[in-house]
Amino acid sequence: MKSFDLIQPATIDEALAAWQPGASWLGGGTNLVDLMKAGALQPDTVIDVNRLPGLREIETLSDGATRIGALVSNAELASDMEFARSFPAIAEAVLSGASGQLRNAATVAGNLMQRTRCAYFQDPNAACNRREPGSGCDARAGENANLAVLGWSDACIATSPSDLCVSLAALDAVVEIRGREGQREIAIADFHLLPGDTPERETALQPGELIVAVRLPAEARQFAANARYLKVRERTSFAFAVASCAAALQMEGGRISKARLALGAVAARPWRVAEAETLLAGHLPDTDLFARAADAALAGASPSGANAWKIELARRTVIRALTLAAAGTPARMPALPASPFGELAGELAHV
């Protein structure tokens, strides 16, 4: 592979100072290193952020918010009992992703920054506007059965592969960022960008900025009793979603008082539609209601290739996720988190 400089700064300031155009941050390396091996990404400089202090804590702030350090591993996050009790849909989403080994290495910030798994993005010999602006999009007339049905453009039809981000989006997470200019915050809804004419701009991060934490507002805990993540996959575990949905409800006297809904695997970012959430509020949970919410969530969906089927599947996934959320968060994490087969009796845990 191409030679590169590896820098291992000891402080955030050192890390920020070390950054230069063409550099990549290295967290768990579960995505970046694969792409470097494949030749899809060739950073001149890799800045390993794993030695930075203070980024591995999960803490409750004085205002009731929960702050997750950027370097908390996916495994640590999902196995933190207090966190899982407060944010069961996030824990379920995390445990439905990748494998145990990968979750041990993968970090929360890295999860936000992971790249699309579109085969043409990963193949350095294919045309890809996201990887190489202006080169074209080979996916449009290629193997695109699992690519976007919402928010795509002629330039790019990639999807975000993240499960965690879908659940974070449903709960209005905030991304804390450090740059040479200081600290700022970006709402998760604004963090990932739709491709438009500039698919190479994947996030709202400015060059050289570093994620230091992800924060969940205090209100996010109020969905704990009725929060689920559902992920339809081509195999039972260890596969990216073909459609997923985080559904979180607040219930009062049997009625939905507040609803949150985010879809995964359908667009370049987690997909949230305010109308879908609003129309649920104030109603008794019911399949027709959920179907209307699903229709609202999928409004404007259109196939970007041989993937019209995903629109119907995503619609059904929303309905099911809402049904599961309305039934209540299970007392125990299902043996197969986020799976349609999660409730099978006697199943051994596959997380």
Add this chain to the structure above:
Amino acid sequence: MSDILARPVRFGSNSGQPVTRRDGIAKVTGAAVFAADNAPEKLLYAVYVPATIARGRVVHLDTDAAKAHPGVTLVMTPQNRPALQGDPSEKPTMFSFRVEVLQDDTVRYAGQPIALVVGKTLEAATEGARLLKPRYTADPARTALDDNESFGFEPEGFGLPAGAEHGDVEAGHAAADKSVDVIYETASQYHNPMETHAVVAAWEGDRLTLDMPSQALAMSCAGYAFFFGIPAENVTLRSPYLGGGFGSKAIPTGPQVLAILAARETARPVKLMLTRQQMFGPVGHRGATRQRLRLGIGAKGALTVIDHEGVAETSTFDDFVEPAANASQGLYAAQALRSTHRAVRLDVGTPGPMRAPGEASGSAALECAMDELAEAAGIDPLEFRLLNYAETEPGTGKPYSSKALRDCYLQGAKRFGWAGRPLQSGQMRDENGLLTGWGMGTALFPCPMFAAEATATLRADGTALVETSAADMGQGAWTALAQIAADSLGVPLDRLEFRAGDSRLPDGGVAGGSGHTATAGNALHAAGSDVIAQLGQIAAEDKDSPLHGAGNARFVARDGRIHVEGDETRSEALADIFARAGKAEVTGNGSAARPPEAAEKHAMHSHGAVFAEVKVDPELCQMRVTRLVGAFAAGRIINPRLAESQLMGGMIWGISFALHEEAKFDRRSGRVMNADFAGYHVPVNADVAGLEVITVHEDDPYVNALGIKGVGEIGITGTVGAIANAIWHATGRRIRRFPIRIEDLLNA
């Protein structure tokens, strides 16, 4: 009557026992040295450049940039590739294909080696290869069965399979009271053992040492020797451990030839190991098929005809046509049977034998078509198969050497709980509302034998050494074969040293065709028997021995003693025979191959029955195989633990075939777009929810002296159909394309 109670005569105390793998600890602790773990001094690393188009020519390679990269020592292209002594278009051994070794600038498939870079480090060679930045003139790629005309062919070698025809097929069609006429399609699949293909090649004069995983050591030596113009005995091939092969490691491959050539050219040892992505090209695969099945039954449900046409892909430059239609021979008692094959030339690497070649694809289609016909006839699928049970081989009328298939059906069905299955589809839901279906399929696989040799040495101290160049692909041959050898010599397993996996040992034959235990095992048995016969003869000629005067009697060894076969009263301790004869050790030789007359008189197959339960989410259409029960009759089972593990592995591949595995080509570039384990799905643990194997007792006096058939491949057959049939039973939908996907059920 003897006053000594005869003990039940059995082969020995080792065979039949569920001995754990003798190499298990070495593998778990990492002590086992696999081919690419070797790093001799002065080692160089080779990396080849795979073509990124499927058809056309390479018009430019930036060799200057590659050569200028620090650490690069050799850049090999068609312009400067040193001559080979053997023509790469020739096939030096029974199992070989034309190899792609930079003979010209033509690109015949994506992934074909178009240059080789050697460097002092793997990183230097990798970057040198990247810097070559090939430019091409490309022609349209043809990677799907519809992209080219199909053609018929005369059978030749193992790549162009003969079909078969028995009885009056047209009369069979005409006599049918009910019939099905269906087309099933199977996807192209690529062998992906955990250990990718690798070689560490070192020359010393005209002698070559290869550390290379191999399923066929002697044949590989002959194959590689041919390309380099040296005698086969000048090649030493060491393959003590393999991380799987599935048929892909029996055949010389282009990348490995190039690495050996680079070692000769640089006069240094060279290592090459394929990346996962490179497995999707030059080292074989299971070609896609399209199969038409026309089956008919008479009024009482008896098959009047099985008419099976297979179309399969092959490459533009060599022939391996998946013999799928032949899976319909030898199984059901149809009045007329026809299997035909056609091929389509595509811009892909040459397909090759991949675990149950032909049988896997063919059985998938046949068992589904049988299910469709059972449905049409309103007969339970198991009853339908019993109704068409063949007592002698259909078409040929030959007796089976053994066939406990009826027991497989009955034991499997009982264990699964098949009784009471609703005939109609869509009748069962579980407590969570998931659609539930039950399906079944018959498993069938031939039991070939190859030729092998072995030696055995028994020592006066009761220890033994046996040797044959057998290949343990991970399936446990090193354990099961040792059990056989120990029994033949009458010694405990822990007194036996077994040397295998090295070409300097007697030829252990090919680990393929599910025939390795039968082949190498019988050779070891013959070698051990030779030792015992020699010792028996010594004793028989010694008037101080209880065996004195046994004359022409045969001798068998058990528990450290030699017995006169059939007379349990006459025996003597091996140690005593050695002591009186004043010998330290006795060595014997053995060989094995099936006598042609035995093969001529009998039909020889392993059989089985597989029952599947599949659950399908009624709205989301995600599928899961929740239970699989397979009952198999495969002659003598040497090691039940390992045999069941092999059968389980086959059944899991059946899940993979039915629901997961598929190479997805970009139709424009001809590249496989899911050439890694993130995209090329095989089952994970959670996909294998319930798996049970029953081995059904079967004595076979004809297949070979030990009555061993084989268990390596049969598990895939039957299973694929059982799963697809269960999906129909759950949903009422017949999906006639594998793998079956969510979108197939969503749209159906």
